[in-house]
Amino acid sequence: MTYTISAPPHKKTKLDFKTLNLSKIIALLPLCLAAIYFFGVPALGIIVACVLAAVATEFGIQTIFKQKVTIADGHAALLGLMLALLIPPEAPIWIAIVSGFFAIAVGKHVFGGIGSYIFNPVLVSWVFVRSAWSSYMTPVSIPHVGQFSDLFLEPGAGLMVGVSPILLIGGVYLIYKRYVDWRVPLAFFATMVAIPQTLLFISGVAALVKEGVLNPLMYMSQFFVFLEMSPELPYAMIGAVFFGILFLATDSPTSPVTKSGRIVYGILCGVVVFIYGYFGNYVDGVFYGIFLANCVSSYIEFNTMPASFGTMSLPEKIYRNIMDKIPASMKFEVMDNE
Amino acid sequence: MEIKKLETLPEKIIIPLRQHRGVVCEPLVKKGDRVLIGQKIGESEEYYSSAVHSSVCGEVLSIEEYPHPDGNKAMSIIIKPEDSNDTVVFSPYENIRSGQLADFIKESGIVEHYGMPTHTVLRPKGKNIDTVLINATSSEWIGGTFKTPKEYASQVIDALKLLMKAADAKKGAIVLRTDDKDSIAAFEGIEVDNKRLKVAPLVGSRKMGYYLNEQNSDIVVLSQERIFGKKILNFFTYNVTGRKVDIGCDPTDVGVAICGIKSAKALYDAVHEGRPFYDTVVSIEGVSDRMEYLLVKIGTPFKDVIDHYGFTGEIGKIIANGVRTGVAQYTDQVPVTKGTTRISLQRPEEVLTDDSIECIHCARCVDVCPVELIPSRLAVMADQGRFDECRQIHIENCIECGDCAAVCPSKIHILQLIRYAKDAIEMAYEDLPAKESSNLKLGCACGGE
Numbered sequence: 190m191t192y193t194i195s196a197p198p199h200k201k202t203k204l205d206f207k208t209l210n211l212s213k214i215i216a217l218l219p220l221c222l223a224a225i226y227f228f229g230v231p232a233l234g235i236i237v238a239c240v241l242a243a244v245a246t247e248f249g250i251q252t253i254f255k256q257k258v259t260i261a262d263g264h265a266a267l268l269g270l271m272l273a274l275l276i277p278p279e280a281p282i283w284i285a286i287v288s289g290f291f292a293i294a295v296g297k298h299v300f301g302g303i304g305s306y307i308f309n310p311v312l313v314s315w316v317f318v319r320s321a322w323s324s325y326m327t328p329v330s331i332p333h334v335g336q337f338s339d340l341f342l343e344p345g346a347g348l349m350v351g352v353s354p355i356l357l358i359g360g361v362y363l364i365y366k367r368y369v370d371w372r373v374p375l376a377f378f379a380t381m382v383a384i385p386q387t388l389l390f391i392s393g394v395a396a397l398v399k400e401g402v403l404n405p406l407m408y409m410s411q412f413f414v415f416l417e418m419s420p421e422l423p424y425a426m427i428g429a430v431f432f433g434i435l436f437l438a439t440d441s442p443t444s445p446v447t448k449s450g451r452i453v454y455g456i457l458c459g460v461v462v463f464i465y466g467y468f469g470n471y472v473d474g475v476f477y478g479i480f481l482a483n484c485v486s487s488y489i490e491f492n493t494m495p496a497s498f499g500t501m502s503l504p505e506k507i508y509r510n511i512m513d514k515i516p517a518s519m520k521f522e523v524m525d526n527e
Numbered sequence: 528m529e530i531k532k533l534e535t536l537p538e539k540i541i542i543p544l545r546q547h548r549g550v551v552c553e554p555l556v557k558k559g560d561r562v563l564i565g566q567k568i569g570e571s572e573e574y575y576s577s578a579v580h581s582s583v584c585g586e587v588l589s590i591e592e593y594p595h596p597d598g599n600k601a602m603s604i605i606i607k608p609e610d611s612n613d614t615v616v617f618s619p620y621e622n623i624r625s626g627q628l629a630d631f632i633k634e635s636g637i638v639e640h641y642g643m644p645t646h647t648v649l650r651p652k653g654k655n656i657d658t659v660l661i662n663a664t665s666s667e668w669i670g671g672t673f674k675t676p677k678e679y680a681s682q683v684i685d686a687l688k689l690l691m692k693a694a695d696a697k698k699g700a701i702v703l704r705t706d707d708k709d710s711i712a713a714f715e716g717i718e719v720d721n722k723r724l725k726v727a728p729l730v731g732s733r734k735m736g737y738y739l740n741e742q743n744s745d746i747v748v749l750s751q752e753r754i755f756g757k758k759i760l761n762f763f764t765y766n767v768t769g770r771k772v773d774i775g776c777d778p779t780d781v782g783v784a785i786c787g788i789k790s791a792k793a794l795y796d797a798v799h800e801g802r803p804f805y806d807t808v809v810s811i812e813g814v815s816d817r818m819e820y821l822l823v824k825i826g827t828p829f830k831d832v833i834d835h836y837g838f839t840g841e842i843g844k845i846i847a848n849g850v851r852t853g854v855a856q857y858t859d860q861v862p863v864t865k866g867t868t869r870i871s872l873q874r875p876e877e878v879l880t881d882d883s884i885e886c887i888h889c890a891r892c893v894d895v896c897p898v899e900l901i902p903s904r905l906a907v908m909a910d911q912g913r914f915d916e917c918r919q920i921h922i923e924n925c926i927e928c929g930d931c932a933a934v935c936p937s938k939i940h941i942l943q944l945i946r947y948a949k950d951a952i953e954m955a956y957e958d959l960p961a962k963e964s965s966n967l968k969l970g971c972a973c974g975g976e
Contacts, residue, residue, distance in 0.1 A: 193844045193878045194598075194855040196943040198929035199871070201879055205936050206887060259884075304885040304937075370890060446890040446903055495899040497921045498762070499771050 204368075206303075210263035212368050213436065216359030217270055220428075223342070223356050224349035228278040232349055235285045236273040242289030243269030250298050264303060268292050271311045271436060274350040275429075275476065276318075280325045288318045307487065309443045312480040319473075331470045334423040343428060348472065351428035360435030369439045372451040373458070377434045380459025385419035425463070425471055433462065433475035443483045445490035453489050458482045530808055530820040533827060533835055536608045540583050540826035541593050541862040542568065545601040547638040549575040549647075554604055560587045564614040565803055567634075568604055574652065577644035578636040582805040582824035583608035594861045596829075596847040598854050603862070606826070617801035628693035635797040636804045640787045640866050641760070645794070648786065649694035651779040656694040658735070660767055661687050663788045664704040664753055665868075676713035684719055686791035687746060689798055694784050700735050702767055703750040714748045726750050734769040754897055756928030757852050760785055762898055774923040789868070809863055811836045813850075813872035823863050830859040832870055843875035851929045881938035892931035892941060898924045902931035906941040909948035914955065917948045925949065 224232045247265035251258045260266075269289045276285055295317075296310025297303070319326045328347025334340060334354075346352045363369040393411040402408070438444065438458050445454050461481050465474030496502075501509065544552040552569035556562055562581040569579035585608040593603035623631055632646040639645055649656060661683065683701060691699045703710045703726060711726045718724070727738040729751040738747045751766060761772040763785060770781040778785055793804040805825050811832055812818040819836055829845060846853040847861070850871050863870075892902035901920060908917045925945050932942040 190842065190859070192842065192855070192857055192859070193875075194857050195844075195879070196940060196946075197846075197850075197852045197854070198933045198942060199844060199846050199850040199853065199855065199873065199879065201881070201933045201938065202936070204934075205881070205938065206884060209887075209889075209936055262884075302885065304887045370894075441887050441889040444888070446888050446893050446901060448890075448893060451890065494901065494920060497924055498898045499765050 206264070207262045209368055210267045212363060212366075214263060214267050214270060216357075216363055217274070217436070219356040219359060220274065220350070220353060221270070223353045224274070224278070227342070227346070227352045228349065232278040234282055235276050235278055235280065235349075236270065238282050238285040239273035239276065239289040240266050240269035242286040243272070243293050246290045246293040247297075250294060259303075265293055265297075268297065268310050272314055274432065275311070275315050275348060277326065277328050277348055279329065280322075284318060284322060284325055288314045291317050304442050306442055308480060308483045309437055309440050311437065311440075312476055312483070315476055316480055319476075328472060331472055332427050334426050340426075346428065348429060350432045351472070354426070354428040354431050357428065357431045357435055360431075360439075364435075369435075370441070370444075370451060372448065373438050373444055373455040374434045376452045376455025377438050377458045377462075380456045381425055381430065381434075381463060382422070384459065384463045385421035385425065386415050388421070389414050389417075389419045421467065425466060427471055429472045430462070430466075430475045433458075433479055437476070437479050438482070443486055445486050445493065447490055447493040447495060449495075450486075450489045450493035453493060454482060454486055457485065457489070530822055531835075533821050533823045533832065535831065535835065536583070536610060537827050537831040538607075539588060539828075540581075540585070540606045540608050540824065541603045541828060541860075542579060542581065542606065542826040543593065543595050543601040543603045543862060543864055544569045544579055545595065546579060546636070546825075546865045547577060547644050548642040549573070549644065551602060552576060552579050554590050554602075556587050556590075556604065558587055558589055561585070562587060562606060564612065565617065565805060566615050567636075567803075575644065575647055576633075577638050577646070578634050578803070579604075580636050580803040580805045581606060582826050584611045584613045585609045594856075594858050596854060596856060596861045596864055596867055598856075619799055619801045621798065623798065625692045625695060628689065631797070632693060632794060634803075635793070636865070637790050637793045637797065638804070638865050639785075639790050640868055641757075642866060645786060645790045646693070648779060648784045649690060649696075654779050655782055656696050656779065656784045657698060657782040658768060659687065659690045659694055659696045659699045659784045659786065660763075661690070661699075661701045661786050661788060661791050662763065663701055663710060664707075664751065665755070665788075676709060679710075680713040680717050682795050683788065683791055684717060684746065686795040689794055690784070690786055690791065691745075696784065697745060698735075698739060699746045700767065701746075701748045702729075702763075703748065704753050705750045706753070707750075711750060717748070719744060719746050724748050729766060732769075735767050736769065754926070754928070755849075755851060756897075756926035759926045759928070762924070762926050774921075804865060807863065807865060807867065809867050809870055811870045811872070814838050814840070814842075814874055825865060826862045828860050828862055829856065829870060832863065833859060833872065836872075838872060841875055842872050843878040844873040846871040846873070851933065852927060883939045884937045886937055886939060889936060891934045891936065895930040895934050897928060897930070898926055900925060902941045902945065903939075905948065906931075906939055906944040909944040912951075914948050914952050917945075918952060922948055922952070 221236060243265045244260050248258055248260050272288055272292050273285060292310040292314035296313035297306055300306035330345050330347045332343045332345040332351050340355050342353055343351055364371045364374060390411055393414050394408060397407055445451055458479055462475050462478030465478045544554060550571045550573040552571045554569050556568050562568060563584050566581045567578050568581045583606055585606045588605045588607050590604050592600040595601035620631060629646040629650045637645045639648060687699045687701060714726050716723050722744050724742060724744060726748045729749050735749060760778050764770055764772050764778040764783050768783055772778055772781055796802050806822055807825060808820055808822050810818055810820050821832060823832060845856040845859055847856060847867055847870060849869050886903050896902055904920060905917055905922055922945060927942060929942045932940060935941060
C-alpha cells in the first residue's frame with residue numbers, strides 16, 4: 190500500500206478564497222434585489238453589464254498572457270458587482286462596461302493580480318469614470334436619513350448602494366462568521382460616530398467659554414451631549430458609508446495585516462471620510478476617503494510591525510518606570526516574579 | 528477513558544538505536560542472541576545519550592538500517608518476539624541519592640518526547656537548573672494509566688520531586704491545561720509537604736514566581752491555555768516563569784528544565800519498580816470518530832497498532848505525532864519509539880491536495896499566531912530567499928505550531944516555508960567564524976548553543 194507524504198500541517202481549514210468571494214456576493218444580493226425593485230430594469234442592466242464586463246476582461250487578460258484563468262474563484266464577479274452598485278442607474282450601459290473593464294484591467298491586473306494591488310480596483314475604476322464622465326456619474330440626489338424608516342428603504346437614494354442600509358446586514362454576518370476582519374470596520378464605524386459627537390461637545394464647551402460661564406457643573410453637563418445625536422450623523426449613516434465600512438475598507442489586500450495597523454487604518458478611514466463628508470457629501474466622500482487611505486495602508490503596516498513576544502510596548506515601559514519608583518509598601522500590584 | 532493494552536505479539540519488533548537527538552547508541556547484542564524484557568540492548572559512553580532496552584523476550588534477527596518515524600532511516604535492532612514474559616530482575620531504587628539519579632535516568636532510558644534525553648535536560652553541562660516544570664498540558668492520554676485521578680496527581684507530584692532531586696532544583700511546577708477539567712479536579716487541593724495546593728491559572732503578569740510566593744510552597748500546580756508546536760519550549764518557559772529565553776538558546780540556559788508527563792511517569796516507574804522505559808501509551812485516531820489509547824511496547828510496528836484499531840479500508844496517510852505538526856510516514860513498518868505520542872490516519876479522500884494561490888493579505892495567520900509574528904510576510908521573504916529580513920522580524924520565535932498554514936484560505940504552505948528559512952539561517956550561521964570564537968555570541972547573552 191502506498192501512502193502520501195507531505196509537510197505538516199496535515200489538516201487545514203475548508204475555507205478558501207472562492208468561498209470568501211461567493212459569500213460576499215451572497216451578502217450583497219439582497220441589496221441588489223432591493224435596488225432592482227427600486228430603480229427597475231435599468232439597474233438590472235447595469236449590474237449584469239458590469240459583472241459580465243469584469244469577468245470577460247479577467248478571462249481575456251489571463252488568456253492573452255497565458256496565465257491560469259481564475260474567473261471561477263468569483264473575485265472578478267465580486268468586483269463587478271460592487272462596482273455596479275456605485276454607478277447611478279440612469280447612466281448609459283457603456284459606462285458600466287467601461288468601468289468593469291477598467292476595474293479588472295487597470296485596477297487589478299496592472300498591479301499584479303490578487304493580493305498585489307495597492308488600490309481597491311472598485312475604487313480605481315470608480316474614480317476614473319467619476320472624473321472622466323462626471324455628468325453621467327453624478328447621482329440624482331444625495332440621501333440623508335431623515336426618519337427611521339429611511340434605514341429600510343431610502344427614497345432619496347441616488348446610487349443603488351444607498352437604497353437600503355439595513356440590507357447590508359449580510360456584511361455584519363460575515364464579520365460575525367470571521368470571514369471578514371472585525372478591526373477595520375469597528376474602528377472605522379466608531380470613528381465615524383465619535384468625531385461628530387466630539388465636535389458637538391467641543392462646540393458646546395466653546396459656546397460656554399464665549400458666554401463667560403464659570404460654573405464647572407455647566408461644563409460637566411456638556412458631557413450629556415454624547416447621549417444625543419449630532420445633526421451631522423444622519424448625513425453620515427447612509428448606505429454608501431455602510432457599504433464602505435463593510436465591503437470596501439475590509440478588502441484585504443488594501444488594508445494592513447498587523448493587528449494594530451488595522452485599527453489605525455480603520456481610524457484613518459473614518460477621519461478622512463468624515464473630513465470629505467463634512468465639507469462635501471458623504472457619498473463621494475466615503476469612496477474618495479477610502480481610496481486615499483489605501484495609499485498609506487502599507488506605510489501603516491510597515492510602522493506597526495509587532496516586536497518579539499514579551500517585549501514591552503511604550504505605554505508598558507512608562508508604566509513600569511513609574512511603578513518601579515514607587516516603594517513596594519505603597520502599591521497593590523502583583524508581586525514580582527522571582 | 529480507558530487504555531487498552533496491545534496484547535497480540537507483532538511478527539517482529541524493531542527497536543531503533545536512535546530514540547532521541549544526539550549520539551546514536553551502540554548495540555550490545557548481536558544477531559542470534561536471545562534477549563529478555565527490560566534487557567539493555569544499546570548504550571553509549573557519551574553523556575548526550577540514553578540507554579535502549581528490549582521490550583520483548585525473543586531472538587535478535589538482525590541489526591540493520593530501518594525506517595524511523597522521523598522520516599529517515601536509523602540503525603535498529605530487529606527482534607523476533609517469543610510468547611513469554613521472561614524479564615530481567617527489576618529492583619526498585621527507592622532511596623537513591625541526588626547525584627546518582629541522573630545516571631540512573633540515563634540507564635533507564637528515559638527521554639523527553641521532544642527528543643532530548645531527560646538527564647541532559649535536568650543536568651545540562653555547565654548550566655544550573657533551579658526550576659523544573661512538568662508540561663501536562665496534553666495529559667489526557669496518560670490519565671488512564673493510573674487507577675484513580677488522585678493516584679495520578681500524587682504520582683506526578685512524586686515524580687516532580689524526583690526530577691527536582693535529580694536536577695538539584697529548588698522550585699517545581701506542574702502545568703495543566705485550563706480546559707482539562709479532569710486533571711484540574713485531580714490536582715485541586717492536593718497536599719504537598721503538608722500544604723494544600725490550589726490549581727492556579729497563569730493570567731497576565733501572574734506567573735510562577737507569584738504563585739510560589741502566594742502559596743508559600745516550593746511546588747505549585749498551574750494551568751494555562753493549550754499551546755502546541757514543535758519548538759514550543761522557549762515560549763512555554765516565558766509563559767510559565769516569565770523568563771525570556773534568548774534566540775538560539777534553550778530553556779536550560781535560563782535555569783529551567785521542562786519535562787513531559789510521559790517521562791515523569793517513566794521515572795516514577797523506574798524508581799519505584801525498577802522498570803526501564805520500554806512501553807508507552809500512544810493514541811490512535813482518524814478515519815472514524817473513535818479515538819483509542821493503547822499501551823504498546825516500544826518497537827511495535829505501526830501496522831500492528833493500526834490492525835488493532837480495526838480499520839481495514841484504504842489508508843491515504845499515516846501521521847506520527849498529530850495532524851498539526853506530525854510527520855507523514857511512507858510505510859506502515861515504522862516502529863513506535865519513545866517519542867511517539869499519537870498515530871493519525873487519513874483516508875485517501877481526506878488527504879489535502881489544494882493548490883496554493885497568491886496571498887490575499889487576509890491576516891488570518893496574524894490573528895492566530897501565538898507569538899505575535901507576521902507569518903504571511905515571513906512566508907513571502909522565505910520564498911524569495913530573503914533570510915536576513917526574516918531574522919529582522921523575529922522568525923526564530925516561531926514555535927512551528929502550524930496554525931498559520933491551517934487557517935490560510937490561499938492554502939500557502941506557510942509553516943514549510945518558515946521552517947525552510949529557519950534551517951537556512953541555522954546553516955548559514957553555523958559555519959560563521961564568529962561561532963568558533965567564544966567571545967562572539969551571535970547576539971545571545973547566555974553563550975549556549
